[in-house]
Amino acid sequence: MNALHSAIRDLDWLILLYVGLVDLLQTALMAGAATDLAVDRRATRHLLRGRLLSSPAVPSISVLAPAHNEEATVAAAVTALLTLRYPRLEVVVVNDGSTDATMTVLTEAFALRPAPQAFRTWLPTAPLRGVYRSQRVPRLTVVDKDNGGKADALNAALCVGTGELVCAIDADTLVEPDALIRMVRPFLAHDDCLAAGGTIRVANGCHVSQGRVQTVRVPHRMLAGLQSVEYLRAFLYGRLGWNRLGENLIISGAFGLFRRSSVLVAGGYRHDTVGEDIELVARLRLTARDRGEHGRTVFVSDPVAWTEVPETLRVLRGQRERWHRGLAQTLWRYRRRIGDPRLGRLGLLVLPYYLFVELLGPTVEALGLLGLAVGLWLHAVDYPFAIAFFLAAYAYGLLLNLFGVLLDAISSSPLPRRRDLLLLAGWALMEPFGYRQLTVAWRLLGLLRALQHRSDWGHMPRRGFASG
């Protein structure tokens, strides 16, 4: 029994050390985020954004929108994409073997006619059935192809698209009208910029009309509200912080801007992973490093896209489990590069962080909770110490959550309502209780499934945006 006591105590100290190190890193990320936001705001305060909207010199952008069985929303979504404010814009919609009337809806809504254009098939894809152009909107191209999955559809769009940059978005993502003009900034500022990501925010609770978020509201439903705090934390301080610490490894697949030539040279999106976004960014960065280039991936906080988050535990579990599985697959694929000093901060800090904190963090956290339970049962844990530790951990979690809320108040546009800020703070207070433990369990499940080599995507039904 003494040996067990001693083992539990040792485990507790190890976990304490791990938590201390992780908190230190999180604090560094907070400092990085604050610095980056301040620098970016100084740099962009005097930017004449309106002038960019009529610029003949901005790089052309192809928005890539894969659609599979989206007959109900595809016309509104494509219309919203076509009204994005960017001077050199092309929208490439890929009907990825839909079994419903997606193609018919597109054909009727945009007066499509067959106009097979010349393009190189740089990347292997499922067979194409045809390429169509709109007679009404010249900048719309629709590719009809056999079903091959999201990565396959994006690869087809990469081949057909002609833009210097490509913006990959999910069909259910609502992009703010001026998001592209904001997100292109890193490409104008750095010749070696490979990819840029923008902020994804939670659209649940917002008033959505004609493919646009018209009125911003914080969700009243608990699960969506807790996720909105999580998204703020992940984007506004996590990814912003990495801009300063070693640059991002994740550009969200729902809303990211990439240099097309770099993506083609790197081989496009991979079919054999459920985390094609993180895998692509990791590959782009490693390919650039191998060629002796810097290869920046920049997170920009002010371009905003809205997404509907799951409102049931079952769907949320599937999503989180899949995300974690994708992370595990990517880190396993590039395991030999973790700790590689030739990669600089990417090899020595970013990749190890994603391995030890993002991927293995849930395991450590679960071990800690298990150790705590066993320790309490065996009276091997000092109660006052456990309570004090819990309070410190909770207060730190709250600090991180409210830091996201603070950054949101500084940077968000339009101005948030006071009651929305307070509601957000309420969700931030609640987030560490129960919700976080659930996500730990789901991520752990994702890790286990990755070890079993599961590669299914699962199903994510959505409620749809209230329109009016």
Place this chain on the structure above:
Amino acid sequence: MIQLLLIVAVVFAVIAVAQLLAALAIRERRARRRVRVDQLVRDAITGHPPAAGTPLPLLRALALEQADRVRSPVATPGYRQLRSAASRDLRSRRWIRRAGAIRVLIAVRTPEATLRAGLGDAHPQVRALTCSGVTGTDPAIATDLVGLLGDAVPRVRFAALDTLLRPGTGIAPAIAAALTRAGPGRGPSTGVRHRARHRSTDGPRDDPPGSLTHTAWLIRLLRVAAATDDPRTLAGITPFLSAPQLPGVRAAAVTAAAAAGIDVNVALGYLTDPDPSVRAAAATAAGRRRAVAAAAGLGRALTDVDHDVRRAAGTALNQLGAAGTLVLRAALGGADRYAADTARLALGLGPGSPTGAPARSVPATPPTPPVHRRDNADARSGR
């Protein structure tokens, strides 16, 4: 240890609450400011310009809002005060103040000569911002803008290019002079102020100076020359038509020369250039010039080994009108299936056409450079 943890918890909690209060306070401040500026804008629109005593920050916000939203600056006592403050700020040691001053001066439509100092500023943000606020009608400013195409900082180069590519700028003489100075064989910095003096102590550290190669700069210069459509640039462009080691420069020179009015037969001569990008540029140039005499040459280019050249030739023939259509129709029934395919696309004949087949995907090809190979033009033809 427990006490320490409790102290840490209290400190964290206090910081967390402080963050929330700060968020609320920032929100209130932004809201109040928004209301005041909106009121000022409304007053200005309805013919009640700001009084002389209006605080400068509000005036500044109003000027910028008006420039963005109303696009009609008003000369009032308030604005005179603002302009003189901005002129003072131009001499500030802090770049952010200088940038603010430039933006205000642009917003209140100050004569461009006043802004010229900003083009030579030590900070790239100020230089970039000034580029965006001038038009280049003043020859001295045009020369500066052309010089900034070779700036060490990408965003300045972009801002200069953006201004120079806009129609209406009188930059042809400046471009011609720069091209003459930068003739083939000159060093990378020839003719361009690479502005070592602009590496400022307060500039961003992440922008490595001098990252633009000479070739990239030349291509950029020729791109601007092409956008001017001005024959005065032709003398400067001509030497680059024979830049043997630089196909990218040659291609840009062909495009620029065509825009400047070079003899179409000279441009057509480049349809036999060893580099496909030059051949494609020549085909595009012929189409742009609507040179009917080029139809036969473009017809031959339909059988080029390079996909981009075939596509450019097809598009160019389409632009020629009846003469081009004849050549394209002839190619439809020709022996070369690649030429027939290009012709079908150029004529807008879909997969259901008598000579077309349903589109299907083609075998994947690895990303290889597009040089002299029969690539998959059949991506859209179903072969």
